[in-house]
Amino acid sequence: MLFLVRMDVNIPADMPEEKAAAIKATEKAYSQNLQREGKWVSIWRVVGEYANYSVFNAESNDELHEMLSGLPLFPYMDIEVIPLAKHPSDIH
Ligand SMILES: O=C(O)CC1=CCC(=O)O1
Numbered sequence: 001m002l003f004l005v006r007m008d009v010n011i012p013a014d015m016p017e018e019k020a021a022a023i024k025a026t027e028k029a030y031s032q033n034l035q036r037e038g039k040w041v042s043i044w045r046v047v048g049e050y051a052n053y054s055v056f057n058a059e060s061n062d063e064l065h066e067m068l069s070g071l072p073l074f075p076y077m078d079i080e081v082i083p084l085a086k087h088p089s090d091i092h
Helices: 017-036 061-069
Strands: 002-009 040-045 051-057 077-084
Touching: 002 061, 017 040, 061 077
Parallel strands: none
Antiparallel strands: 002 051, 002 077, 040 051
């Protein structure tokens, strides 16, 4: 099952820079592990915003929720999930 996910990141302005940098580094490793596993299919920066659009391949809503809620930046994110179905005009 494919899901389009938008993540908007809102790190509190008063968070110490070192703590923010550590969370971002952990987030990057977490994301890249899921990408290597084929679960996090792609990630794109939204131009001019601290946000991304990502495509996830999950077995179920529960698996997607587990992946998203495990994000180190999860406490500082607004997340929108759009389930995707095959388009009848898709030639692939
Ligand atoms: O920078 C972001 O958009 C948040 C994020 C998700 C995965 C990652 O490495 O950073």
